[in-house]
Amino acid sequence: MCSAKALLEVASVGKRFGGLAALTEVSLSVQQGEIYGLIGPHCAGKTTLVNCMTGLYSVSDGQIRLSGESIQGLKPHAIVQRGFARTFQNIRLFANMTALENVMVGCHPRSRVGVLGAVLRTASERREEREIREAAHFWLTRVGLNAKARSLAGHLPYGAQRRLEIARALATEPHLLALDEPVAGMNPSERRDMADLFLRLRHDHQLTLLLIEHDVKLVMGLCDRVAVLDYGRKIAEGSPASVQKDAAVIKAYLGGHAA
Numbered sequence: 571m572c573s574a575k576a577l578l579e580v581a582s583v584g585k586r587f588g589g590l591a592a593l594t595e596v597s598l599s600v601q602q603g604e605i606y607g608l609i610g611p612h613c614a615g616k617t618t619l620v621n622c623m624t625g626l627y628s629v630s631d632g633q634i635r636l637s638g639e640s641i642q643g644l645k646p647h648a649i650v651q652r653g654f655a656r657t658f659q660n661i662r663l664f665a666n667m668t669a670l671e672n673v674m675v676g677c678h679p680r681s682r683v684g685v686l687g688a689v690l691r692t693a694s695e696r697r698e699e700r701e702i703r704e705a706a707h708f709w710l711t712r713v714g715l716n717a718k719a720r721s722l723a724g725h726l727p728y729g730a731q732r733r734l735e736i737a738r739a740l741a742t743e744p745h746l747l748a749l750d751e752p753v754a755g756m757n758p759s760e761r762r763d764m765a766d767l768f769l770r771l772r773h774d775h776q777l778t779l780l781l782i783e784h785d786v787k788l789v790m791g792l793c794d795r796v797a798v799l800d801y802g803r804k805i806a807e808g809s810p811a812s813v814q815k816d817a818a819v820i821k822a823y824l825g826g827h828a829a
Contacts (some may be wrong), residue, residue: 665724
C-alpha cells in the first residue's frame with residue numbers, strides 16, 4: 571500500500587505492448603531519504619517500470635505520483651524539472667563532448683535565461699553560464715571526475731562513464747534519482763566505490779535513491795527496502811532480510827517457474 575508521505579507512489583500500474591502485459595498491477599512507494607532497491611530476474615519488468623515512472627512510456631493502468639502530485643502524461647524533461655532524474659541501463663553520454671560539457675547539459679533544465687538572452691549574450695546570461703560551469707565542476711568533484719573535466723566522454727574508461735552519467739543526472743538537482751543498473755560491468759572494487767558514493771549522496775545531499783540492479787548482494791547490503799518483480803508483477807517487498815527469505819523470491823531466482 572502506498573504511504574501518504576511517500577516521495578514516489580506507484581499504484582496498481584500496468585503496461586501493455588499490444589497483447590503483451592509487461593507490468594500488471596505493480597504498487598510500491600519510495601520514502602523520502604531512503605535507498606530503495608528494485609530487483610528481479612532478467613526481463614522481470616524493472617526497466618519498463620522505470621520508463622513508466624520517468625515519462626518514456628505511458629502507463630496502461632494505474633497511477634504514478636511524485637510528492638503527492640500525478641506525473642502521468644508528463645514529458646521526461648517535465649518530470650526532471652519536478653525533481654526526478656535517472657540514469658540508463660545503456661550509457662547515454664555525448665561521446666564527442668567533454669565530461670564538463672556533458673554535466674553542463676544536465677544543468678540546463680534549471681536555467682532561467684531564454685533564447686533571446688543567449689543570442690544577445692546579456693549580463694544575466696553570462697552570469698548564469700558561469701554558475702552552470704561551477705555547478706558542473708562541483709558535481710564532477712562529487713563523483714571523483716573533476717580531473718577528467720576536459721576529457722572527451724567517449725575516451726573515458728567504462729567505470730568513469732558510469733560516474734559521469736550520474737554526475738549529469740545530479741546536475742538537474744533531483745530529489746529522487748533512479749539508477750538503472752549503475753554497477754553493471756564493474757569489478758568488485760569499483761562496485762564498492764559506487765556503493766560508497768550512493769551513501770555519500772544520500773547523506774550529504776538528502777537524496778532519495780531508487781536502485782534498479784541485478785547485483786543482489788549490492789542491493790541487499792545497501793538498500794533500506796527492496797521490491798522484487800517477476801514476469802511484470804511485484805512478488806515481494808520489505809526489508810532486505812525479509813525479502814531474501816521470501817519463498818516466492820527464492821523460487822523466481824532459482825528457476826521455479828521453469829521447473
